[in-house]
Amino acid sequence: xxxxxxxxxxxxxxxxxxxxxxxxxxxxxxxxxxxxxxxxxxxxxxxxxxxxxxxxxxxxxxxxxxxxxxxxxxxxxxxxxxxxxxxxxxxxxxxxxxxxxxxxxxxxxxxxxxxxxxxxxxxxxxxxxxxxxxxxxxxxxxxxxxxxxxxxxxxxxxxxxxxxxxxxxxxxxxxxxxxxxxxxxxxxxxxxxxxxxxxxxxxxxxxxxxxxxxxxxxxxxxxxxxxxxxxxxxxxxxxxxxxxxxxxxxxxxxxxxxxxxxxxxxxxxxxxxxxxxxxxxxxxxxxxxxxxxxxxxxxxxxxxxxxxxxxxxxxxxxxxxxxxxxxxxxxxxxxxxxxxxxxxxxxxxxxxxxxxxxxxxxxxxxxxxxxxxxxx
Ligand SMILES: [Fe+2]
Ligand SMILES: [Fe+2]
Numbered sequence: 001x002x003x004x005x006x007x008x009x010x011x012x013x014x015x016x017x018x019x020x021x022x023x024x025x026x027x028x029x030x031x032x033x034x035x036x037x038x039x040x041x042x043x044x045x046x047x048x049x050x051x052x053x054x055x056x057x058x059x060x061x062x063x064x065x066x067x068x069x070x071x072x073x074x075x076x077x078x079x080x081x082x083x084x085x086x087x088x089x090x091x092x093x094x095x096x097x098x099x100x101x102x103x104x105x106x107x108x109x110x111x112x113x114x115x116x117x118x119x120x121x122x123x124x125x126x127x128x129x130x131x132x133x134x135x136x137x138x139x140x141x142x143x144x145x146x147x148x149x150x151x152x153x154x155x156x157x158x159x160x161x162x163x164x165x166x167x168x169x170x171x172x173x174x175x176x177x178x179x180x181x182x183x184x185x186x187x188x189x190x191x192x193x194x195x196x197x198x199x200x201x202x203x204x205x206x207x208x209x210x211x212x213x214x215x216x217x218x219x220x221x222x223x224x225x226x227x228x229x230x231x232x233x234x235x236x237x238x239x240x241x242x243x244x245x246x247x248x249x250x251x252x253x254x255x256x257x258x259x260x261x262x263x264x265x266x267x268x269x270x271x272x273x274x275x276x277x278x279x280x281x282x283x284x285x286x287x288x289x290x291x292x293x294x295x296x297x298x299x300x301x302x303x304x305x306x307x308x309x310x311x312x313x314x315x316x317x318x319x320x321x322x323x324x325x326x327x328x329x330x331x332x333x334x335x336x337x338x339x340x341x342x343x344x345x346x347x348x349x350x351x352x353x354x355x356x357x358x359x360x361x362x363x364x365x366x367x368x369x370x371x372x373x374x375x376x
Contacts, residue, residue, distance in 0.1 A: 011274050012281045017347060023285045024301055028189040036192075042202040044148040051153065057255045058154035061248055065161035068248070070241055072172040080234040082180040088121030090231055100310050107306065108298050116296070122182060123292045130185035131286065132222075133173035135215060138195040139249070140166035142211040149204035150256070158252055165245040172238055180234065185291055194282040197275075205260050209272055212253025213331070214279035217324040217359070220246045225319060247359060250323065254360035257331050270337035276328055277344045280321065284348070287317055321350035326358040 009015045014022035053059040092098045098117035104110050112120075143162040150156055177184055187195075198210030220243065227239040261269065288307075293300035307313055325345055328334055334342045334354060345351045 005270060006274060011278050017281060020301065020304055023190075023288065024290060024304070026189045026193070026285070027290070028186055028192065031186045033186070038196050038199050040145075040200050040202065042145070042149055042204070045151045045204075047151055047153055047156070049153060052157070053154065055152060055154040055255075055259070058152070058158050058252070061252055061255070062154065062158040062161060065158065065165070065248055068244060069161075069164065070168070072168045072175065075241070076172070076238055077234055078175070078179065080232075082232055082234060084122045084125060084180075084182060085118050087125070087230075087232055088118050091121065091229075092117070095312065100312060102306050102310055104306070107302055109303065109306075120292065120296055123295055124289065126177070126181050126183045127185045127289055127292045128226075129173055129177050129181060131188055131191060132219070133170060133177065133184075134187040134191060135195075135219060136166055136169040136173055138191075138198070138215060139211055140170055141195075141199060142207050143249075145199065145207055146204065149207065151204075152256075155252075155256055162245075162249055162252065165249070169242055169245070172242065176235065176238060188286040188291065190282045190286040194279055197278070201275075205257060206272075206275060208253050208257055209275055210279055212249055213257065213327050214276060214283065214324060216246055216249050216253065217327055218283050218320050220250055220359070221320050221323045225316060250327065250359040254327050254330055254358060258360070261331055261333075266337050269333065270340060273333055273337060273341040273344075276324075276333060276341060280324065280345070280348060280350075283320070284317060287320075318350055321345075321348070322353045322356055323359055325350055325353035326356045327360070329354045330358040330360055 007015070008017070013026075016022075098112075098114065098121075099109070104112075140163065143159050143166055146159040147156050147163060150159065194210070194215070198207060198215070201207065201210070223239045223243050223246065227236055227243065230236055230239075261272070264272070288300060288304050290300045293303060325334075328341060328345075334345070342351060345354075
């Protein structure tokens with residue numbers, strides 16, 4: 001086992017988790033790219049065991065998913081007018097002004113008037129929704145791969161409904177960006193690195209871990225946060241619909257991996273822990289919004305350290321892990337291999353979420369409200 005273990009530097013490309021210079025050095029230089037092929041060698045698995053319901057919890061999820069389908073084009077009030085600038089101003093008023101209490105003296109931000117701050121807020125919205133859209137495409141591609149590679153019929157059935165869900169999520173974020181916002185951003189380099197790693201791995205359970213547990217766990221928390229904060233009624237409703245699907249998706253990951261991990265050795269579990277850690281760091285790195293600062297003509301290296309001190313921002317970054325940590329615990333990933341991942345999540349400052357509700361249980365409640373939202 002020892003010779004397999006990798007150092008932090010080998011896993012995430014830097015020795016210090018918070019090394020801002022190293023984080024900023026990872027950049028998307030391919031901003032005009034339109035197609036992005038990723039090579040992956042894996043087994044497509046047929047099963048001749050058609051025993052539907054052999055895994056009752058997955059079967060129950062599949063039956064739920066069939067009833068919870070909605071139509072992105074017709075079920076949302078797309079006629080709702082959206083004024084981005086007005087939203088930015090409302091948001092600033094709710095959060096103690098544009099600068100959120102940061103001391104910007106001596107930085108290029110000291111010269112900013114309300115106009116620049118509003119523009120920054122608008123770009124920030126465009127960036128955030130663009131990254132959601134790219135992440136959704138990642139989920140679309142990953143679940144199609146799970147349909148092919150997972151050996152259980154109940155999981156293939158369920159995953160096929162998720163492929164449809166994710167197509168709808170890409171569609172809905174893309175339409176919102178086109179119809180209501182004011183520009184797209186290319187995929188963030190940290191997010192792309194992560195999606196590349198997930199899709200390139202040949203082992204079916206790694207697709208699950210990377211996508212269902214890590215990316216979707218974070219998305220569920222981020223959508224929940226935004227759903228709570230936004231005053232824009234169309235986005236609020238859109239996120240409610242998407243979240244009702246996402247809670248099922250994370251549950252699918254937890255239920256499937258719980259069974260599979262029971263047969264893995266300590267060194268195999270350690271590899272899964274390292275992958276979970278890598279994913280956690282990549283997702284955290286992207287929230288520095290380098291591309292937005294670039295577009296505003298500000299060197300992100302000057303402002304990033306300031307922003308990291310804003311308490312609301314710190315809380316938001318931490319909250320993003322409120323689903324991931326309990327789900328990793330439920331899978332036995334925190335304490336396997338001498339508690340390696342527990343140590344890493346402690347370093348990241350997110351271990352306190354370990355006893356929060358895991359999504360294996362939570363989806364029933366989220367689902368019920370989701371269906372109510374769909375019905376109304
Ligand atoms: Fe999704
Ligand atoms: Fe999803």
